[in-house]
Amino acid sequence: MELSEIFYSLQGESSYAGLPCIFIRLAGCNLRCSYCDTTYAYNTQFTLSIEEIIDEVKKFQSVKLIEITGGEPLLQKDTIRLLTLLLEKNYKVLLETNNSISLAEVPMEVIKIVDIKTPSSDMSDKMLWDNFKILNNHDEIKFVIGDRIDFDWALGIIKKYDLKRFQLLFSPVFEKLESAKLAEWILETRLPIRMNVQLHKVLWGNKRGK
Numbered sequence: 001m002e003l004s005e006i007f008y009s010l011q012g013e014s015s016y017a018g019l020p021c022i023f024i025r026l027a028g029c030n031l032r033c034s035y036c037d038t039t040y041a042y043n044t045q046f047t048l049s050i051e052e053i054i055d056e057v058k059k060f061q062s063v064k065l066i067e068i069t070g071g072e073p074l075l076q077k078d079t080i081r082l083l084t085l086l087l088e089k090n091y092k093v094l095l096e097t098n099n100s101i102s103l104a105e106v107p108m109e110v111i112k113i114v115d116i117k118t119p120s121s122d123m124s125d126k127m128l129w130d131n132f133k134i135l136n137n138h139d140e141i142k143f144v145i146g147d148r149i150d151f152d153w154a155l156g157i158i159k160k161y162d163l164k165r166f167q168l169l170f171s172p173v174f175e176k177l178e179s180a181k182l183a184e185w186i187l188e189t190r191l192p193i194r195m196n197v198q199l200h201k202v203l204w205g206n207k208r209g210k
């Protein structure tokens with residue numbers, strides 16, 4: 001498989017934020033979000049077989065939380081087999097995906113963190129809305145918010161597709177929207193939206209592999 005990096009850090013987002021986690025960042029992305037902070041993942045840094053990836057992951061011993069991210073991990077045909085094997089080895093598997101590729105083949109046990117691209121990303125027209133029909137209750141829906149237009153748009157999407165049954169995650173675009181401002185907006189809605197502040201960036205800034 002084509003990889004960007006494998007590293008061990010604190011989970012920075014989702015309802016698993018704060019927990020030690022192994023990250024497998026697969027290379028390549030079909031989108032070009034305006035605020036992308038992982039442009040280095042567009043290109044392959046190294047390749048490994050699925051078995052070699054599992055060997056790398058085992059080096060973190062007792063850590064059983066793992067996130068497959070990118071880039072866009074579902075671009076590679078072997079990703080589904082990798083997810084399946086990790087589940088078989090009793091990992092709790094998170095998949096962060098940009099909602100432009102069908103989730104139909106993703107095993108149900110995988111916790112999907114579906115990143116809905118807001119207008120300021122310039123990629124909101126690439127969203128595959130039918131994916132909502134195949135999500136499970138444990139899946140999470142994330143919106144990265146750059147401004148008030150994004151915020152109101154996200155509320156409209158939550159209402160239109162009845163997304164309150166999922167864990168909703170809002171995080172501010174780093175160094176563009178003030179966290180306190182987003183917090184105020186969320187509180188006003190009275191909705192069960194979980195605010196993420198991208199913990200890894202608070203701790204380490206934009207440092208790669210963190």
Ligand code: SF4
Binds near residue numbers: 036072
């Ligand atoms: S989907 Fe993710 S990796 Fe791809 S361009 Fe957007 S932010 Fe970057």
